[in-house]
Amino acid sequence: MPENQGFFEDDLAILQEFVEESNESLDSIESQFVALEKNPDDKDLINAIFRPIHSIKGNSAFLGLMNVRVLAHEMESVLDAVRKNVMEPDEKVVSLLLEGIDFLKAMLLRIQKQEPEIEDKAVFENLVKKIKAVNPDAKEDAGAMPAGTIISAEDFAEAKPEEQTKEAQAKPKPDAQPGRTVRIKESQILEVQTLVGELDGLHKQLADISEQVAKNPADAKTKLDGVCGTFKSILGTIDEQFVTMQKVAIRELLQRVPRIARETCAQTGKPVQMHVKGEGVLVPRSLVESLEAPLMHMIRNAIDHGVETPQDRRKAGKTEQGNVWVEVSETDSQIVVRIADDGAGIDFKSLLVKAMKQGLVTNARSLTPKDITNLIFLPGLSSAKNVSDLSGRGVGMDVVKHNVEDAGGAVDVSSKAGKGTEFLLRFPKE
Amino acid sequence: MKEKKDIKFLVVDDSSTMRRIVKASLAKFGYTNTEEAADGLEGVEKAKSCAFDCILTDWNMPNADGITMTRQIRALPGCEKVPVVMVTTEQTKEDVINALKQGVNAYIVKPFTPQTLCEKIDGVLAKNQNP
Numbered sequence: 001m002p003e004n005q006g007f008f009e010d011d012l013a014i015l016q017e018f019v020e021e022s023n024e025s026l027d028s029i030e031s032q033f034v035a036l037e038k039n040p041d042d043k044d045l046i047n048a049i050f051r052p053i054h055s056i057k058g059n060s061a062f063l064g065l066m067n068v069r070v071l072a073h074e075m076e077s078v079l080d081a082v083r084k085n086v087m088e089p090d091e092k093v094v095s096l097l098l099e100g101i102d103f104l105k106a107m108l109l110r111i112q113k114q115e116p117e118i119e120d121k122a123v124f125e126n127l128v129k130k131i132k133a134v135n136p137d138a139k140e141d142a143g144a145m146p147a148g149t150i151i152s153a154e155d156f157a158e159a160k161p162e163e164q165t166k167e168a169q170a171k172p173k174p175d176a177q178p179g180r181t182v183r184i185k186e187s188q189i190l191e192v193q194t195l196v197g198e199l200d201g202l203h204k205q206l207a208d209i210s211e212q213v214a215k216n217p218a219d220a221k222t223k224l225d226g227v228c229g230t231f232k233s234i235l236g237t238i239d240e241q242f243v244t245m246q247k248v249a250i251r252e253l254l255q256r257v258p259r260i261a262r263e264t265c266a267q268t269g270k271p272v273q274m275h276v277k278g279e280g281v282l283v284p285r286s287l288v289e290s291l292e293a294p295l296m297h298m299i300r301n302a303i304d305h306g307v308e309t310p311q312d313r314r315k316a317g318k319t320e321q322g323n324v325w326v327e328v329s330e331t332d333s334q335i336v337v338r339i340a341d342d343g344a345g346i347d348f349k350s351l352l353v354k355a356m357k358q359g360l361v362t363n364a365r366s367l368t369p370k371d372i373t374n375l376i377f378l379p380g381l382s383s384a385k386n387v388s389d390l391s392g393r394g395v396g397m398d399v400v401k402h403n404v405e406d407a408g409g410a411v412d413v414s415s416k417a418g419k420g421t422e423f424l425l426r427f428p429k430e
Numbered sequence: 431m432k433e434k435k436d437i438k439f440l441v442v443d444d445s446s447t448m449r450r451i452v453k454a455s456l457a458k459f460g461y462t463n464t465e466e467a468a469d470g471l472e473g474v475e476k477a478k479s480c481a482f483d484c485i486l487t488d489w490n491m492p493n494a495d496g497i498t499m500t501r502q503i504r505a506l507p508g509c510e511k512v513p514v515v516m517v518t519t520e521q522t523k524e525d526v527i528n529a530l531k532q533g534v535n536a537y538i539v540k541p542f543t544p545q546t547l548c549e550k551i552d553g554v555l556a557k558n559q560n561p
Contacts, residue, residue: 008451018447047492054490055445058519061541062451 008062018059019112020183025052026101026108027255033094034258040082040089050079056104067117067124068107074131074138075100081137091266093134098259103127184245195238202227202234243284243430250328251279253288253295257326260296264303271310271321272303278328283335287427290407291337294400298339298423299326301396306341306421316418318342333429340422346415351375373413377401431559432483434460440480441466442473442487442499443517448540452486452517455544461551470494470502477503482512484551489518489529497532504533513554517547 008014029049036045057072075097081087103124107117118124132138205227213220254276261274307313307322314320327338355361355375379398404411409427441452441464449466456464465480467473471493477485485503487496494502500514513535518525521539529537536554538547 008454011454014447014450014454017450021445021447051444051490051492054519055448058540059445059447059451 015063015111018063019108022052022056022059022108023105025055026105027252028052030098030101031255031258033089033098034262036089037091037094037262043083046079046083046089050076050083053079065107065111065117068104068111071100071104071107071124071128071131074128074135075104077137078131078135081135084137086137087135096131096134099127100131188241188245192238192241195234195241198234199231202231244282246285247282248285248288249279250281250283250288253292254279254326254328256296257299260299261303261324264300268304269309270303270307272307273321273323275323275325275327277326281328281330281335283328283427284430287335287407290403291425291427294403294425295326295337295339297396297400299324302339302341302343302421306343308344312344316344330429335427335429337425337427338422339425340420342420345417345419346373346376346413346421348372348375348415373415376413377411435462437461437463437483437555438480439464440473440476440482440485440487442468442470442485442491442496444469444488444491448488448517452547455542455547456551458544459548461548470496470499473499474502474506477506477509477512481508484555485512485514486517486551487514489516489520489525497529497534500533511558513558515551515554517542 029052032045032049036042036049039045053072053076057069057076060066060068060072078087078093078097082089082093087093110117110119205223209220209223209227212223257276258274261272265272302324303322307324308316308318310320313322323342325338325340327340329336329338352361352364352367352372352375355378356364360378361367361375376397377400401411404425404427407427409425412424412426413421415421439456439461441449441456443449443452443466446468449468453464453466456462465476465482467476469491470487473485473487474494476482485500487499489496491499496516496518503509503512503514514533515536515538516529516534517538517540518529519540520529526537535557536550538550
């Protein structure tokens with residue numbers, strides 16, 4: 001093995017940086033793929049997608065991650081062909097590249113857990129083959145770096161994926177630190193450091209008081225009370241800093257929305273314009289995690305059930321393209337997530353009939369309009385006429401409600417016949 | 431001749447991982463005085479306010495690529511001769527010739543070993559001292 005292959009694979013700090021940077025950039029380009037499908041000639045967009053894949057390929061070689069490198073290389077070649085107008089980024093190509101991104105992410109997760117890059121070699125090779133197959137520019141030797149460096153011949157060594165993989169996989173990484181890492185701004189660390197400095201000052205004051213206490217107890221008490229007050233306020237500020245450090249921009253989650261929407265639109269055959277807002281809102285990291293499943297489910301729901309078919313929309317005098325809004329905002333005390341559509345609204349009548357049939361409701365007359373609306377949150381109920389693969393199996397909204405409430409939040413729904421449906425999720429800020 | 435720790439490097443790459451790799455490689459051989467920039471534009475800005483002894487740059491970056499940045503830095507007063515080493519995966523014959531034509535002093539293809547990088551840098555710095 002050439003010595004420069006994987007020279008840094010034991011450097012955990014660099015490996016960690018690689019995993020984080022790659023994950024972040026892959027997250028950010030996911031939504032750009034959807035935009036690319038609509039604007040296939042946007043060179044800036046292609047470059048913005050190309051660059052992170054290019055970096056992943058370049059960096060992986062230093063870390064001995066040869067499978068990552070092979071996949072990134074194939075994806076890069078396809079993007080390069082798109083960039084050079086050799087091929088169109090049609091639905092098939094974009095879907096394949098998104099599959100590649102998913103696979104890269106899965107590999108990164110395994111790398112972070114100190115596991116081998118790939119689990120099933122056949123699946124990996126199959127994906128690489130598929131990506132290669134769509135690329136009219138694909139070379140036979142793709143995956144290995146082309147020879148041809150004249151000036152820096154001594155810098156360059158042929159990649160040997162097979163051999164390297166085995167070695168990289170067999171070698172245990174020392175001092176592993178599995179688990180999540182968090183990115184923190186340097187300025188925040190400095191602030192906490194300053195606060196610790198202030199605590200140090202208090203420590204000196206306390207030492208002085210300790211010496212004086214026998215001589216002048218009354219004076220010492222006054223001073224102690226003063227120190228106590230300052231101590232408490234510093235402690236409070238440190239606590240606030242830690243809460244801030246654990247916050248992340250909801251962008252992490254919202255940037256996945258276009259892709260989910262795209263898939264659902266393709267599966268249902270409904271054209272829908274997504275309106276996403278509030279990416280910069282900072283939320284506790286735990287909220288991103290608990291919001292993920294409900295949000296994605298509700299977006300699928302909004303497209304699958306909320307928005308009508310283009311034919312029905314035309315009949316109702318609406319544009320064929322439906323609209324779905326996903327907006328995150330904040331008040332003093334709450335994070336508010338709004339998911340709304342301009343579809344037909346919930347069919348309360350059929351919902352009520354269904355609920356009665358299933359024995360979930362016995363006396364319909366006793367129900368207020370709000371009670372009827374809330375029927376959608378009952379387990380096993382769905383107003384969808386056709387149970388599809390996407391949603392409408394009645395396993396949806398009750399789980400959504402449960403998840404949201406588990407995170408300390410609440411769900412509200414309002415719906416108007418012919419106008420659409422709006423869900424508001426509210427979570428406490430702290 | 432300056433001591434190694436006093437030689438000031440600017441490392442320009444849009445990948446934070448790559449910047450770390452380059453910095454770690456330099457540090458292995460005693461070059462510990464480094465600053466970073468995340469793209470060509472930031473690179474030019476940094477070069478305006480500080481005299482670097484050597485600039486290591488990626489090629490493909492957002493805002494301004496490595497070649498554009500080199501041209502702009504060389505146009506700055508006092509920076510006409512600052513050695514620029516291109517650290518990149520672009521490696522066709524045309525790429526290398528193009529980069530050298532545009533005024534890049536040396537060209538290194540990723541992946542490299544810390545030793546190769548530093549040998550190259552030693553060479554470039556020595557040449558700059560005694561042209």
